[in-house]
Amino acid sequence: MGPITAGVLQLVALTGALALVHIPLGNHMARVYSSRRHLRIEKWIYQGIGADPDTEMTWTAYLRGVLAFSAVGVLFLYGLQRLQGVLPGSLGFDAIDPDQAFNTAVSFVTNTNWQSYYGEQAMGHVVQTAGLAVQNFVSAAVGMAVAVALVRGFARSRTGELGNFWSDLVRGVVRVLLPLAFVAAVVLVACGVIQNFSGIHEVGQFMGGSQQWNGGAVASQEAIKELGTNGGGYFNANSAHPFENPTPFSNLFEIFLILVVPFSLPRAFGVMVGSVRQGYAILAAMGTIWLGFVALMMWTEFSHYGPAFDLAGGAMEGKEARFGIGGSSIFAVSTTLTSTGAVDSFHSSFTGLGGGLTLLGMMLGEIAPGGVGSGLYGMLIMAVIAVFIAGLMVGRTPEYLGKKIGTREIKLAALYILVTPALALVLTAFAMALPTPPHSMTNSGAHGFSEILYAYTSAANNNGSAFAGLNADTQWFNSTLGLAMLFGRFVPMVFVLALAGSLARQTPVPATAGTLRTEKPLFTGLLVGAILIITGLTYFPALALGPLAEGLA
Numbered sequence: 001m002g003p004i005t006a007g008v009l010q011l012v013a014l015t016g017a018l019a020l021v022h023i024p025l026g027n028h029m030a031r032v033y034s035s036r037r038h039l040r041i042e043k044w045i046y047q048g049i050g051a052d053p054d055t056e057m058t059w060t061a062y063l064r065g066v067l068a069f070s071a072v073g074v075l076f077l078y079g080l081q082r083l084q085g086v087l088p089g090s091l092g093f094d095a096i097d098p099d100q101a102f103n104t105a106v107s108f109v110t111n112t113n114w115q116s117y118y119g120e121q122a123m124g125h126v127v128q129t130a131g132l133a134v135q136n137f138v139s140a141a142v143g144m145a146v147a148v149a150l151v152r153g154f155a156r157s158r159t160g161e162l163g164n165f166w167s168d169l170v171r172g173v174v175r176v177l178l179p180l181a182f183v184a185a186v187v188l189v190a191c192g193v194i195q196n197f198s199g200i201h202e203v204g205q206f207m208g209g210s211q212q213w214n215g216g217a218v219a220s221q222e223a224i225k226e227l228g229t230n231g232g233g234y235f236n237a238n239s240a241h242p243f244e245n246p247t248p249f250s251n252l253f254e255i256f257l258i259l260v261v262p263f264s265l266p267r268a269f270g271v272m273v274g275s276v277r278q279g280y281a282i283l284a285a286m287g288t289i290w291l292g293f294v295a296l297m298m299w300t301e302f303s304h305y306g307p308a309f310d311l312a313g314g315a316m317e318g319k320e321a322r323f324g325i326g327g328s329s330i331f332a333v334s335t336t337l338t339s340t341g342a343v344d345s346f347h348s349s350f351t352g353l354g355g356g357l358t359l360l361g362m363m364l365g366e367i368a369p370g371g372v373g374s375g376l377y378g379m380l381i382m383a384v385i386a387v388f389i390a391g392l393m394v395g396r397t398p399e400y401l402g403k404k405i406g407t408r409e410i411k412l413a414a415l416y417i418l419v420t421p422a423l424a425l426v427l428t429a430f431a432m433a434l435p436t437p438p439h440s441m442t443n444s445g446a447h448g449f450s451e452i453l454y455a456y457t458s459a460a461n462n463n464g465s466a467f468a469g470l471n472a473d474t475q476w477f478n479s480t481l482g483l484a485m486l487f488g489r490f491v492p493m494v495f496v497l498a499l500a501g502s503l504a505r506q507t508p509v510p511a512t513a514g515t516l517r518t519e520k521p522l523f524t525g526l527l528v529g530a531i532l533i534i535t536g537l538t539y540f541p542a543l544a545l546g547p548l549a550e551g552l553a
Contacts, residue, residue, distance in 0.1 A: 007298055007326015010252055014330065015291075017256055018263050025260065026267020026279070032175045033148045033168060034272060042170050053167035058160045059501030062149055065165035066142060066493060070109050073135060077105040080131045081123075090124035091200055091214055103478040108135040110489035111143055111371060113225070113232030113341055113464040114481060116473040120214055120235045125197050132232060133221045137181070140228030141172035143373030146493050147265065148272075150377045153500030154401045155273045157508050162500050176261070177228060184223035184257055191250035194243045195219040218243055226257035229371040231341030231464040239331070239344040240320050251323050251344055255331050258340050262369035263287075265376040273401055277519035282379055284524045289368035289531070290337055293361060297329040300354040300551075318349025318468075329354075336361035339371030341464025348451065348467040355467070356547025359454055362461045363539045364531055365420065371462065377496050379527075384413045384499075386523070386530045390516050399515060402508035409502055416495040421538045423460035423484045428453045428542070430480075437476050442469035446553070450546035455481060460488035 001009075038046070038053060046053050057065065080087075081096035081104060096104065100117060107114040108131075117123070123132070145168035152162050189195050198215030218234045222244050225232060235241040245251055263286065270279020301315045302325055319328040328345040335342050336358040347358045361368075367378040384400055388410050391398030398405040405413075431437040431452050441448035451470040458465055459481040466472065472481065516523060 003324050003326060004298070004302055006324060007302075007329065010326055011294060011330060014252060014256060014259075018259055021260055022264050022267055022283070025264040027271060029144075029176060029261075029264065029268040030271035032171050033163075033268070035171075038167075039174065042167075042174055045170050045174075046166065049166065051164075051166035053164050053170070055164055056161035057164055059149070059162055059497040059504075062162050062165045063494060063497045065169075066146065066497075067490065069138075069165075069169065070142065070490065073109040073138065074105045077108060077131050077135060078102060080127055081105065084124055084127055087124065087126045089126045089197070093122060093124050096122065099475050099478040100473065103482040106482040106485050107464065108132050108230070108232060109139055110462050110485045111139040111228070111230060111339060111374070112459060112462040112485045112489070113230045114459055114466070114472075114485065115232055115236075115464070116478060116481075118236040119233055120216075125216060128221065128234065129217050133217070133224065136221065136224040136228050136230040136232070137173050137177050138169070140177060140224070140230065140372040141169050143371055144172045144176070144261075144265075145169050145373065146496055147373035147376040150380055150496050150500040150503075151269050151272050153503035154380075154403060156504045157402075157506060160501050160505050162497070162504060177224065180261075181220070181224040181227050184227055184253075185220045187253060188219040188222055188250060191253070192242075192246040193219040193222055193250065213243075222254070223257065226254045226340065226342060227261065227372075229258060229262065229338045229340040229375075231335065231339075233342065239342045240346075245344055248322060248324075248327060251327050251331065254342070254344075255327075255334050258334050258338055258342070259290075259369060261372050262338055262375045265369075265373070266379075269376060269380075275401075275519065278401065281519045281521075281524050281527075282376075282383065284521070285527045285531075286367065286369040286375070286379060288524070288528055289364070290333065293333045293337060293357060293368070294330055297333050297354055297357050298326065300351050300357065301325045301329050303351070315349075315351050315354065318346035320344060332358055333361060335465060336463060337364070337366060337368045337370070339366045339374055339462045339464070341458065343465050346468045347454070347465060348447075348469045352446075352547050352549075352551030352553070355450060355454075356543060356551060358465070359450070359457060359543065359547055360535070360539070362457050362463050363421075363424075363543075364535050365417070366461050366463060367531070374462070378416075378492075381413050381416050381496070381499070382531050382534075383518070383527055384409060385417065385534070386527045387516055387518065388413075389530055390523075390526060394514070394516075396514055399509055399511075400518060402511070403503045403506050404509055409499060412495045412499040412502070416492050416499075417534065419491050419495075420457075420460040420488050423488050424453070424457045425539075425542060427456045427460075427480055427484055431456070431476070434476075437474075440471040440474055440477065442471070446546050446549040450550065453542055453546050456484055459484035462489050 081101040266283040270276035
């Protein structure tokens, strides 16, 4: 079997598996967030945190809950890292430096999981398990809660109430993420991923010296890392490391975990708004972009130019032989079109155009299918923009799901889509203009520029992957990337929840003969076109200086 055929068969198997779970998982999530019943363990949690899960919240109260919970998470994780030297199970590692502790705390709380450190050489068992792994669960649940609040904004009318943040948070963890992560961890252990709390071991003799490896609860963290679209690896090599991702099957399974919740959330959206066809329209837009990017990535990486490419069967630099170009291409597209950031190959070593595709995937806003929760609310924001454009073309007030898209709604949607480009492009400009940050670039020219552009795009979009050539463990990058992650995560949430509150207060508008049918393929095409055009107009000059210049050289 040739490598191209193997890649295509992996794509077909993955698509089939996602199709099988789309309806049952989507229906389950819709029931979870619509139920009025609380499980016993959930009641214990509510009592412990002093929350009333039945109290309805306005968008401002919901936002306060999101921000307060996340702020406590940052402080707790920062303190845990600063105290690591005196904690049990630290494996002898010292406390993390203040700037790196800040960067890592912000990174995991914002669901970014950017890592400017070597995981196996910096973090002990307590920080990994009680700190980082916990944030992998709750940061994903926060994103799902905000998405559900926006869905309720479309589904409800004549009320400013969007549900209860604490209830949505706890249910997302207890009823969705924990059960799925438990099953996923068992599968990963069966595939050979390690799961232990062992110390540091010397492994053989290599080139006159010994190599050291430490164990850890890797399978359980790997499961939620992918399932929650988090991305932070236990080891520096991330999902390219054989302890995290040992076989081609485990590689395909991890891609499935990355995509399964984001691709199922449109079904939950359709059920909750009372029209599953609306969910299919959103799903079709996500799937079209994802499949298109996978096809383009495989084309760029399988293209043979010269003897080295011919002998390797494609661009194998930076890729694991056990995964091949097909598996690496699917993983790279999936991790950058979601907010995952896990890698099984090094994006810096991809072809110029292939690396550009990973950048463009993040620049789209990671909405195809996007992060857990953040992908759905990002796509719904783009749907609002698309119906507004359609309304301008036909000269009538735009409507979506029976809600008028007026001045307030379109301003909030516009502000949402401007936040991350402003952060990524402005901080990239500063980093290139100042004398010190460019010293972190391993490469010069277009590729070096792409390293810095990629870093800030990844941080602002809460992705977490990197062009591996950049040394980001400096005070400048730890601080500025940390700020990009904070603002890139929570400022858009302000606009999402404000939009949800505005929509929930409206009185539904009955459909007429002139109403745009947003469940039809025509709207899906309009939505995909609007996403690509808006992204192209925003980022094309920066892409032309980096990956396009490199790829066309």
